[in-house]
Amino acid sequence: MKLAIAALALGALLGLILGVPLGRRVERVAWHADSTIARARVTGWLIRDLTGGLLTVALVVAVAAFVVWALLRHHD
DSSP, rough: HHHHHHHHHHHHHHHHOOHHHHHHHHHHHHHHHHHHHHHHHHHHHHHHHHHHHHHHHHHHHHHHHHHHHHHHHOOO
């Protein structure tokens, strides 16, 4: 995030000093970098949430299987 803000500031300064097209290019690159970082962050959150959900499901299935096994074993 700090890198994107710094690049936007640099792009604005270069746009004022050297002309608008170069500044806009730097700003566009900074915007793409910021959106890529945000997308990676969201993907990381999604992977973390899915992993947590899958681990919870696995734990519930394991406990249920143990309970069924224990109940069936007790009747024999």
